[in-house]
Amino acid sequence: MALAAAGGCSSLSPTQRAAANTVAAAxxxxxxxxxxxxxxxxxxSNAVEDGDRPTQIEAHKLMAFSYCVTNRVAQCRAEFEAILRLDPHFELTAAEKGHPIxxxxxxxxxxxxxxS
Incomplete structure (x- = not known):
């Protein structure tokens, strides 16, 4: 999984940095x-709302994968929908696409x- 650099990125605001740190812990x-x-x-946390777009996407992706592996497929799908609203061109990696859930x-x- 790609993860936004939480530590030394000076272009992040304090709230974006806090969001990135939360996503790193997650x-x-x-x-x-x-x-x-x-x-x-x-x-x-406010990681989804306060993060920059890559951090928001990573937060939703972590939640999607976590929901899927805990058999909460509707919530998993909802997190993927949130990602696609943020980035309509988002794609899973080839390995991720092959996951059965x-x-x-x-x-x-x-x-x-x-x-449509």
């Missing part, structure tokens, strides 16, 4: 397999958000 929880904590960190959830979100 990423650590995700890597450790603590998916409920990943969701909790992001839901109980979030690959199809992402495709469903794309169909729902895509202009």
């Amino acid at each position: 990423h650590d929880s995700y890597i450790a397999g603590d998916y409920p904590r990943t969701i909790q960190l992001l839901r109980n 979030w690959g199809p959830a992402f495709d469903a979100a794309r169909r729902k958000v895509a202009p």
Whole structure:
């Protein structure tokens, strides 16, 4: 997963830096397999609202993956929809697309958000 550099990026405002730090902590929880904590960190923070666009996208992606692996596919899909509203051209990596849960959830979100 791409992760915005939280530490030394001076172009981030203090609130954006705090959001990036929260996403970094959530990423650590995700890597450790603590998916409920990943969701909790992001839901109980302003990371999604206060972050710059890459940080917002990363927050939604971490929540999407965490929801999917905890069998909450509707919430997973909703997070992917949020990503696609931020960036209509967002794509999962080739490895991520092949995942049996979030690959199809992402495709469903794309169909729902895509202009007709």
